[in-house]
Amino acid sequence: MDLLSIDSLSDDQIATILDEGDRWVESNRSGAATHAPLGGRIVFNLFYENSTRTLMSFSVAAHRLGAEVVTLPVEHSSARKGETLDDTARTLNAMRPDALVIRHFENGAPARMAPIMDCAVINAGDGTNEHPTQALLDALTIRRHLGRVAGLKVAICGDIKHSRVARSNAKLLSRLGAEVRLAGPPMLLPDDLHGSGDVDRAIEGADVVMMLRIQRERLENDLGDAPGEYLSRYGLTAERLERAAPSAVVMHPGPMNRGVEIDSAVADDPERSLIPLQVETGVAVRMACLRLLVGSPSRPV
Numbered sequence: 068m069d070l071l072s073i074d075s076l077s078d079d080q081i082a083t084i085l086d087e088g089d090r091w092v093e094s095n096r097s098g099a100a101t102h103a104p105l106g107g108r109i110v111f112n113l114f115y116e117n118s119t120r121t122l123m124s125f126s127v128a129a130h131r132l133g134a135e136v137v138t139l140p141v142e143h144s145s146a147r148k149g150e151t152l153d154d155t156a157r158t159l160n161a162m163r164p165d166a167l168v169i170r171h172f173e174n175g176a177p178a179r180m181a182p183i184m185d186c187a188v189i190n191a192g193d194g195t196n197e198h199p200t201q202a203l204l205d206a207l208t209i210r211r212h213l214g215r216v217a218g219l220k221v222a223i224c225g226d227i228k229h230s231r232v233a234r235s236n237a238k239l240l241s242r243l244g245a246e247v248r249l250a251g252p253p254m255l256l257p258d259d260l261h262g263s264g265d266v267d268r269a270i271e272g273a274d275v276v277m278m279l280r281i282q283r284e285r286l287e288n289d290l291g292d293a294p295g296e297y298l299s300r301y302g303l304t305a306e307r308l309e310r311a312a313p314s315a316v317v318m319h320p321g322p323m324n325r326g327v328e329i330d331s332a333v334a335d336d337p338e339r340s341l342i343p344l345q346v347e348t349g350v351a352v353r354m355a356c357l358r359l360l361v362g363s364p365s366r367p368v
């Protein structure tokens with residue numbers, strides 16, 4: 068089984084990942100030793116784009132479960148000599164890993180590798196398409212803090228056009244019964260998702276305000292905004308957050324452009340910001356994903 072998108076998961080599998088992730092958060096906090104359910108398994112990390120959170124949390128998750136982690140430094144790999152993605156998949160598959168965690172700048176790259184690989188392939192973010200484990204960890208973070216996802220109003224604001232996080236969250240949080248509102252600058256709204264250019268309206272009464280990074284590396288034309296202009300027009304400031312529900316929480320998948328899409332006073336607010344919790348939950352959710360995908364024998368001996 069692979070984890071390529073939110074749609075590749077059944078409702079039961081989503082519930083299993085969230086429930087088990089919940090238990091791993093508590094277990095990781097207590098420092099209780101795990102019984103190494105993935106002992107003897109090998110997880111490959113293959114990251115064609117930069118990452119701090121996803122790469123490290125998959126590595127920590129695998130280690131906590133007793134698996135060995137091997138990370139290919141892509142900048143020193145044969146991809147730099149022109150090897151195709153398909154040939155890289157065939158090469159890595161011949162080493163018989165138990166899971167491949169892949170991040171790639173092209174939409175669909177994990178889905179392209181999956182039929183070539185005998186092991187589980189996990190999408191750790193592909194282009195502007197999907198980042199399913201980010202959405203799963205976001206859902207669990209919300210559930211742990213607010214007690215539920217169903218019925219909540221979740222405003223996802225910023226660079227929607229280039230955001231795989233927005234696409235996966237729009238699918239998952241809607242499936243879990245939330246009202247998802249997407250909003251951002253008109254030039255950063257995509258054709259394939261319904262979004263509004265009015266961030267203030269999206270935040271009105273929201274229970275969760277999730278801000279997204281401007282992905283300047285994916286912009287065809289620079290926004291041409293003056294310093295501070297994006298924050299005042301579209302970013303999350305303490306003043307704008309007052310429009311949200313009184314108990315609203317703040318999220319951001321990271322990395323943050325402080326002072327651009329989010330003001331530091333909001334990002335670092337210990338009462339309202341769930342950003343550090345998102346990272347903690349990320350390890351737990353990825354443990355649950357690895358257990359689900361790799362936990363049973365993947366091939367006969």
Ligand code: CP
Pocket residue numbers: 117118119120121122192198201320321322
């Ligand atoms: N949220 C997220 O994907 O962060 P990284 O790019 O640091 O992995």
